[in-house]
Amino acid sequence: MTTPDLTTQDLLRARRTIQDPVLLEFAAEVGSSDPIVMVGGNTQSHLGGVADPNARSLRAPSGIVKYQPDEMTVCVRAATPVSELHAALSEHGQRTSLPDGTNLQGAVSSTVGGVIAVGRSPVTRLKDGHVRDAVLQLRYVAADGALVTAGGPTVKNVSGFDLCRIMVGSLGTLGCIADVILRTRPINRHERWLKMVDADPKAVLNNAKTAAAILWDGTVVWAQLVGHQADIESDQARLPTSSSALPPKLPPFRWSRRPKDLYQIGSEAGRFVAEIGVGVVHCEQPDPQGGKLSANVEALNRRVRDLFDPHRRFNPGRSVELL
């Protein structure tokens, strides 16, 4: 018994029954038959192929459902703009590891669901980790119209197979994300962006212990240092001469490389900004090496999509292989 009025069994029954009318309405909208294109903030709709224009467009619900600052979790509906979410969390000195869509590309309307569906991490991945690690629970509508809960509400959980992982970065091809519980984290106590001209990016990586991001365009290195002020200043003293500067605007396409291969990027990339220590290269053109999978892995990917969405209802025309 946890409350005077409800028994444990009552609470267990309630837990297994999704009664939220907003979610039920969304599930009814998704239905179980026709092709659907989920629309987020349209900040990354140029990635992963072109959605079938004849498919029905649908937006997920929006709004913060439940924020627990002392639990460091927030339940938020998928169409909520990340910037709106972060504004609410900042009142308690917190944010999430999701890119907020206002940082480097000038976009202001990335949605929580969109960011999770695309699964691309912010440039601060050295400190903030991968987007997928911020997702604790995810509720989505499956191809047969059923509302499904993946993962769980706690910060640690190994109960059953990890459907959250397969949904993050799936480009909305396996289910329509309705809401999500995210891990929050404290806002950096101090942070500063530095610019170093003609610096060795590898040396910056090895010396900047407080670096959340290190960017390099072949000539200039930018670094965001975060943490305790004294630690940042110690770091800065170890780095080449620097000046305060905002990071560069990022080109729209991402190339995926091993971190140590970044230093050999040649002219084929055109203008680029590389995430040192991570391996992402932001370029003006799609990755010429992108989308290559071994035959066995490609077959496994196809089997996943065939099983979760046998009739290709979700985001027809788009594909994770094209991301």
Add this chain to the structure above:
Amino acid sequence: MKLRRLTKRNHQNSTNNDPCAADLQATLGDQRVHTDSAARHLASTDASIFTGGAAGIVCYPSTTEQVQAIMAVAIKHDRAVLPRGAGSGLSGGAAPLGNPIVVSTTRMNRVLEVDLEDRLAWVQPGVINLDLSKQTSPFGFHFAPDPSSQQVCTIGGNVANNSGGPHCLAYGVTSSHILALEVVLSSGEIVELGGLDSEPTGYDLRGAFVGSEGMFGITTKIAVRLTPNPESVKTLMLSFDTVTDAAATVSAVIASGLVPAAIEMLDRNCVAAVESFVHAGFPTDAAAVLIIEVDGLSAGVSADATKVAEVAQTHGATVRVAANEDERALWWKGRKSAFGAIARVAPDYYLHDTVVPRSKLVEVLEAVYEIAQRYDLTMLNVFHAGDGNLHPLMAYNSRQAGANERVAAASREILELSLAVGGVLSGEHGIGVEKRDFMTDQFTSADLAQQALLRTAFDPFCRLNPGKVLPAAHSCADIATLSAAHADGVWG
């Protein structure tokens, strides 16, 4: 409900004159294929209390190609296959059901490559967790997941269970530290999941595989992320007059905006057991002790340690800071030896593993003690308080009339309580056979159907570790050999 003891019955099936064994021996050689009852007996259990396991032939490959060859023989003879690491799991996940071919990874124990520039290592699945960190620490790096069993558990086992450990509070569980996996699927195909590049193409099959409890494939190589050793570490031991104050301190520390590397709690019963076993200097007069560790760069660590101490003192804590690395190591030895220390309390113990919201710790702990009292059980609590991962530990004597039944009933209540307050079934031990039949308490039929789809994508034949995780109604038709197995789970 009662705890099952079925070992003898399930070992009646002989492997003598088994054509499958003959094929395996012809393929791998006699040294790598054991059919004797001793080998099968050793492979029939893990570290859980489940004793209903029954191993078939036990194989000891050392290469990917040998694992693939085993799978080919299994396919030919339509046998189930169970990958097995150190057998240190606590959920019955490595306890074989239905005499499967057991693939022990103990001879796949080589660190294949360490790449410090990209901060990763390729290892075989049988590498012991702590051994990898011992090898890389002199170069300034370690493998962050640190389960209490890290001196014996394998990295392949960590992948199968998505293992945690005290320092996962700040560093994340195993999934966050796995870059790529080489896997032999039940079809015999070899796939590489994930990759060493920053954003591998396709669905996150690597992430889906981690934590799949040996049911999606057999891991043959693992690329793990290496984490830089912290420049500075401070470890605090906080003692409290009440468990409530200790639990409230956990919530207050988290709410203050700190994310320590670890927050561990031991209650009075556990401290007493540990202290008489390890003599770590834990205060035996305290109702509860918290070990809180902060790490990182020196200025931030000093500031965070000061803040932790201030928060704790407002809740009545007596604060000690480890004076040096030796004292810190001793405290951690005490924490990680807790389960071994229980042997001094009673001949048997059952270790639970659930997670509750951190804000519910006080409420749940009070209820756990009430449950223990009602069932007349000795209850010790030692757990990862920072992420709400409870490990209520019931010490008992299974030969005492009714003891098993009382443990089972108390365990069920704790499980239901955890779920009722918004928690989950398992934080790090996994589901295995132990909690398989409780999955319907956390998940709906639709949820479980989707999980079953994921398994089917990897193993359409249900050949790998059949009978685990998913309740029978949500599991695909497991291959014929399982039908003979007794698979009632721990609770029968």
